[in-house]
Amino acid sequence: MRHLHSDMTVRTRFAPSPTGFLHIGGARTALYNWLFARHHGGTFLLRIEDTDTERSTQDSIRIILDGLRWLKLDWDEGPDVGGPCGPYFQSERTAIYDRYLARLEAAGLAYEDEGAIRFRVPDKTYTVNDIVCGEVSTNLKVAGSRRYDAELGRELDANPDFVIRRPNGGYIFHFVNVIDDLEMGITHVMRGEDHLSNTPKHLALFEAFDATPPQFAHIPLNLNPSGSKMSKRDQGALIHEYQEAGFLPEGVDNYMALLGWSPKEDKEIFSLSELVERFDLKGINRSNSKFDYEKCRWVNAEHLRHLPTKSLEEFAAPFLDKAGIDPNDSRIPRALELAKDRVQVLADIPGVISVIFNSSISWDSASVEKVISRANIKELIQALHTAFESDALEWTEQGLHDALSGAATGIGAKLGALMLPCRVAIMGQATGVDLIPALALIGRDATLHRLSDFVDQFLPKDDQQDS
RNA sequence: GACCCGUUCGUCUAAGGGUUAGGACACCGCCCUUUCACGGCGGUAAUACGGGUUCGAAUCCCGUACGGGUCGCCA
Numbered sequence: 001m002r003h004l005h006s007d008m009t010v011r012t013r014f015a016p017s018p019t020g021f022l023h024i025g026g027a028r029t030a031l032y033n034w035l036f037a038r039h040h041g042g043t044f045l046l047r048i049e050d051t052d053t054e055r056s057t058q059d060s061i062r063i064i065l066d067g068l069r070w071l072k073l074d075w076d077e078g079p080d081v082g083g084p085c086g087p088y089f090q091s092e093r094t095a096i097y098d099r100y101l102a103r104l105e106a107a108g109l110a111y112e113d114e115g116a117i118r119f120r121v122p123d124k125t126y127t128v129n130d131i132v133c134g135e136v137s138t139n140l141k142v143a144g145s146r147r148y149d150a151e152l153g154r155e156l157d158a159n160p161d162f163v164i165r166r167p168n169g170g171y172i173f174h175f176v177n178v179i180d181d182l183e184m185g186i187t188h189v190m191r192g193e194d195h196l197s198n199t200p201k202h203l204a205l206f207e208a209f210d211a212t213p214p215q216f217a218h219i220p221l222n223l224n225p226s227g228s229k230m231s232k233r234d235q236g237a238l239i240h241e242y243q244e245a246g247f248l249p250e251g252v253d254n255y256m257a258l259l260g261w262s263p264k265e266d267k268e269i270f271s272l273s274e275l276v277e278r279f280d281l282k283g284i285n286r287s288n289s290k291f292d293y294e295k296c297r298w299v300n301a302e303h304l305r306h307l308p309t310k311s312l313e314e315f316a317a318p319f320l321d322k323a324g325i326d327p328n329d330s331r332i333p334r335a336l337e338l339a340k341d342r343v344q345v346l347a348d349i350p351g352v353i354s355v356i357f358n359s360s361i362s363w364d365s366a367s368v369e370k371v372i373s374r375a376n377i378k379e380l381i382q383a384l385h386t387a388f389e390s391d392a393l394e395w396t397e398q399g400l401h402d403a404l405s406g407a408a409t410g411i412g413a414k415l416g417a418l419m420l421p422c423r424v425a426i427m428g429q430a431t432g433v434d435l436i437p438a439l440a441l442i443g444r445d446a447t448l449h450r451l452s453d454f455v456d457q458f459l460p461k462d463d464q465q466d467s
Numbered sequence: 468g469a470c471c472c473g474u475u476c477g478u479c480u481a482a483g484g485g486u487u488a489g490g491a492c493a494c495c496g497c498c499c500u501u502u503c504a505c506g507g508c509g510g511u512a513a514u515a516c517g518g519g520u521u522c523g524a525a526u527c528c529c530g531u532a533c534g535g536g537u538c539g540c541c542a
Binding site for chain 1: 472
């Protein structure tokens with residue numbers, strides 16, 4: 001991996017709130033922050049924003065951490081690995097927040113209101129100099145003085161001084177987010193554009209703490225195909241579902257990277273390290289994008305095709321196991337090679353190769369119909385039977401190919417004329433993995449078995465063949 | 468409703484004053500081929516609308532429409 005040695009000081013973070021699953025939007029935010037840090041040889045940290053004790057759960061923390069690990073987005077500081085700026089759970093940082101609150105109070109910038117504590121917003125215009133969105137200016141005193149009541153459908157007067165601590169002592173996002181970014185030395189904040197409107201508040205807090213804010217880059221949102229915000233129920237929304245469906249981590253990373261960022265070249269398939277090399281803030285788009293599950297699957301398929309067989313074996317094993325196919329069967333590597341080009345996700349694999357391993361097969365009636373209606377079907381099947389039984393036949397791909405060619409020639413037919421009946425008789429349907437390699441894996445005994453079963457079932461003995 | 472952000476093929480995007488507006492997914496056709504896939508070749512398909520600035524606008528400016536976001540003692 002090539003790193004730019006210039007700004008070794010880059011520090012980015014992913015700061016999820018553990019109130020549910022790791023979803024595609026959060027994962028993409030994590031990915032961008034990770035890519036940016038890695039590209040610059042900087043530091044990527046993970047901070048858990050669990051100040052909402054009502055909604056935060058241990059399960060959710062586990063799911064988020066597992067998801068990030070699965071995506072190969074490792075963090076240099078954070079849960080499990082620790083670091084100099086810990087703790088990395090906001091629920092454990094209350095003492096730090098108390099200290100900052102005291103500073104605000106001493107400066108007359110915070111006051112109590114019905115048990116809560118509010119930050120006194122200055123009457124001035126804050127300008128976010130966003131790397132993606134450009135300059136965005138807001139006066140909090142003005143903007144915050146009205147609030148829209150959705151139920152009433154109209155605006156009401158509001159207190160522009162926002163709450164930073166609940167009556168129960170719990171601190172609020174804006175406050176802790178700013179303090180932690182400050183305390184943890186974050187240099188670049190990449191987050192969803194839904195935070196753009198919050199940023200002036202954060203700027204006001206940074207100013208109150210006499211601190212230089214980090215650089216902001218608000219990234220466009222991922223929408224579902226119908227154009228609204230992705231919800232957990234949309235296909236492709238939850239990271240653990242990709243894992244279950246048999247996506248490769250790098251395939252998902254690749255697709256997420258392309259949703260909202262462009263390498264500005266025609267190439268689209270990238271390994272994680274190729275993404276690290278190319279990632280830059282300039283390539284981030286300004287407009288929201290719609291999630292396309294089909295393309296995501298295609299990207300994954302490309303990764304699958306380029307995977308060495310050895311790695312594919314490891315990735316596929318759990319999916320084979322689940323389908324009742326022994327992952328340690330010596331025929332698996334070759335079978336996976338046959339399957340590789342015709343699947344998009346790992347979960348597709350058993351469906352493609354089970355015909356090789358299943359002891360009993362079922363015949364697709366339309367395919368059978370097509371084949372047994374041929375005038376010379378009995379002759380073809382007999383030729384196959386003779387060829388397969390021959391002691392001279394070496395049961396290998398080459399041997400089978402030669403034997404089938406010979407059998408075809410023997411009855412004055414082309415090889416092609418023999419292939420489809422053979423395929424249907426042995427594998428049950430007209431389409432599927434390459435026939436000859438499949439036969440080689442199925443083996444002589446099973447092949448002969450299937451052939452005679454086929455004859456018994458579909459080719460009645462007494463017809464006009466001899467008259 | 469107010470404020471903010473945005474708008475190039477159906478979708479992801481490239482081009483950022485001069486291109487036959489390029490690539491990819493999907494779709495269609497042809498080729499390869501023992502089938503299906505993979506691969507190759509080709510096709511359909513876009514600058515939201517209206518004004519300006521300019522010799523020239525997808526590109527700069529203004530307006531309109533549409534989409535999204537924010538307006539919590541959620542993050």
